[in-house]
Amino acid sequence: xxxPVKKKLRVxxxxxxxxxxxxxxxxxxxxxxxxLVELVEFDRSPLTxxxxxxxxxxxxxxxxxxxxxxxxxxxxxRARCKKLVALGACAVNGGxxxxxxxxxxxxxxxEVYHTSPGITQGLIPNDPELPLPLDKVHPLHEVVKxxxxxPGCPPSGEAIWKALTDIAAGRDPQLGFGVLRYD
Amino acid sequence: MxxxxxxxxxxxxxxDGQTIIxxxxxAGRWIPHLCYHPEFKPHGSCKLCTVTVNGRHMASCTTQAAxxxxxxxxTEALNGERRTLLQMLFVEGNHFCPSCEKSGDxxxxxxxxxxxxxxxxxxxxxxxxxVDASHPEVLLDFNRCIxxxxxxxxxxxxxxKCVFALSGRGIGTKLVVNAASGRLADTDxxxxxxxxxxxxxxxxxxxxxxxxxxxGERTYDKAPISETEE
Numbered sequence: 001x002x003x004p005v006k007k008k009l010r011v012x013x014x015x016x017x018x019x020x021x022x023x024x025x026x027x028x029x030x031x032x033x034x035x036l037v038e039l040v041e042f043d044r045s046p047l048t049x050x051x052x053x054x055x056x057x058x059x060x061x062x063x064x065x066x067x068x069x070x071x072x073x074x075x076x077x078r079a080r081c082k083k084l085v086a087l088g089a090c091a092v093n094g095g096x097x098x099x100x101x102x103x104x105x106x107x108x109x110x111e112v113y114h115t116s117p118g119i120t121q122g123l124i125p126n127d128p129e130l131p132l133p134l135d136k137v138h139p140l141h142e143v144v145k146x147x148x149x150x151p152g153c154p155p156s157g158e159a160i161w162k163a164l165t166d167i168a169a170g171r172d173p174q175l176g177f178g179v180l181r182y183d
Numbered sequence: 184m185x186x187x188x189x190x191x192x193x194x195x196x197x198x199d200g201q202t203i204i205x206x207x208x209x210a211g212r213w214i215p216h217l218c219y220h221p222e223f224k225p226h227g228s229c230k231l232c233t234v235t236v237n238g239r240h241m242a243s244c245t246t247q248a249a250x251x252x253x254x255x256x257x258t259e260a261l262n263g264e265r266r267t268l269l270q271m272l273f274v275e276g277n278h279f280c281p282s283c284e285k286s287g288d289x290x291x292x293x294x295x296x297x298x299x300x301x302x303x304x305x306x307x308x309x310x311x312x313x314v315d316a317s318h319p320e321v322l323l324d325f326n327r328c329i330x331x332x333x334x335x336x337x338x339x340x341x342x343x344k345c346v347f348a349l350s351g352r353g354i355g356t357k358l359v360v361n362a363a364s365g366r367l368a369d370t371d372x373x374x375x376x377x378x379x380x381x382x383x384x385x386x387x388x389x390x391x392x393x394x395x396x397x398x399g400e401r402t403y404d405k406a407p408i409s410e411t412e413e
Contacts, residue, residue: 086302089281093303099279102311142306149302153281173301177407180296182280183287183398 008038009057009168012081013045016070017097017137018063020046021154022088026060028157036161039168056081058167064094065138069131078144085163086140089153089182096153098137105135148173152181188252190234197248204232204243207256213409214256215265215294217272217383218331219244223340226332229272231265231294266298273303275354277310277326278384284393285385287401291329292384293408315360317368320390327385328358334387338378346372358386 015023023046029036044053053059053073059081065071078084089095100108113122140146150163150173159181163173187194190207197206202225204214218229227245234243234256243256255261272278272291280286315323330349335358338346346367350359362369372379379387398404402411 089279092301093273093279093307094309095279096282098307098309099277099282101309102277136309139303139307141302141304146302151301174299175301177296178404180299180301182292182295183283 009040010043010055011040011045011058011060012043012053012056012077013047013060013087014053014062014073014077015046016061016063016073016091016140017066018088018090018095020062022062022091022160023047025088025152025154025157026160029161030157032157032161036164039164053077053080057083059084060087061085061091061140062087064090064097064140065134065143066097067131067133071134071143072131074140074144083147083167084140084144085148085150085167086146087150087160088155089151091140092149092151094137094139098139101136105133109133150175153183156181186248186250188248188250188254190254191257195248195254201248202244203234203236203241203246203248203252203254206248207243207254212256213412214243215262215298215409216244217290217294217329218333220333220336220381223333223336223381226336229268229329229331231268233261233264235261262298266295266300267304269295269298269300270302270304272329273300274305274307275310276308276328277312283327283385284388285327285382287396287398287404289385289403290383290408290412291327293403293411296403297408312357315365315367316390317366318372319368320374321367321372321379322388322390323360323367324386324388325358329384330356330358331383333381333383334358334378337381338372338376341377344371344376344378346370346376346378 042048043056044050053076059077061077086092090097109124113124150159152159159175159179162175162179166173187196190212195206195210204219207214214232216232218226219232225244227242230242232243233240234254236246236252236254280292312325332349334347335349338344345361348359348361349356351357360367360370
């Protein structure tokens with residue numbers, strides 16, 4: 001009798017207020033990519049270019065929340081994914097974008113679009129298509145429940161692979177010495 | 184040296200007057216800590232070195248060793264409490280490791296690695312704390328201060344200068360420098376001061392030295408803090 005075909009994990013990924021560095025690091029798992037395609041199938045992701053997230057087992061989210069669209073996408077992921085992973089420093093603690101948090105948003109916009117050198121008659125972008133920036137940048141867990149966290153800027157390919165294989169095997173991810181990194 | 188207590192079941196000898204953490208250290212056992220430093224009087228404020236002594240929670244840096252004590256340290260429950268303390272330290276300040284010169288040499292970070300902290304867990308305070316770059320040789324980045332008071336003790340007890348102090352109370356406590364202007368440049372702090380060497384995190388930094396040691400060769404890249412610490 002043939003062994004039952006193991007169902008692949010359906011995985012969605014996205015980058016919110018991130019730099020796509022975590023996605024690049026994800027690709028750094030190198031030859032594990034061959035094992036990965038046996039383990040998972042991708043739903044919405046920059047890797048598939050699918051725009052809407054479907055029902056998934058796992059959502060990997062890079063980046064924190066800096067605007068209203070980030071919050072919208074995060075809530076969609078929470079609604080459609082059984083488990084969510086905050087991937088990388090920005091998703092875990094706001095990261096680099098959160099370093100604007102001690103400044104007033106109005107002051108930042110003024111400086112960027114009105115008063116910084118080289119700007120003449122600058123306008124603060126106000127197109128209705130543009131998502132409104134949040135007053136402060138937040139990590140994911142301040143808005144929805146996050147099941148697992150993989151810190152690092154970016155987490156190494158090794159860290160991502162270890163976490164994914166732990167999750168696929170039904171374990172909480174454990175990153176040992178040298179793999180658990182915040183930088 | 185005939186007196187002993189047990190630490191996680193292991194017999195630890197001690198001399199009269201030694202604290203639990205001192206005796207444990209002499210016996211080659213590491214107890215997580217941040218505000219404790221073997222060269223200074225204990226401060227007992229970070230609570231990371233909390234152990235149970237005959238079932239009661241005690242700071243091992245301020246509790247004297249006594250014969251027959253049953254001390255527990257490396258337990259799941261105590262390490263869980265330590266992780267929570269670390270998480271609170273991380274959210275109370277602005278700890279952005281990727282852009283910190285101390286990353287890889289930071290005791291807060293290394294201790295969090297050791298205890299497997301995957302997330303700061305709590306809501307971040309994101310406090311607004313301006314840096315002090317007034318001194319020609321030294322930068323103060325208060326965003327990373329964990330109020331361990333090591334610089335305060337080193338300046339007072341070793342340098343004899345009292346350059347630093349903790350001001351305020353409770354959540355309003357902050358590190359200040361002893362100058363009417365509040366600027367380090369207007370104090371008598373100078374390169375060579377012990378106080379400028381002891382910061383366990385990235386508050387007191389020598390200028391023009393940042394990121395001099397490449398990733399992979401920093402203190403805690405090579406070995407975890409439990410195997411590294413003095």
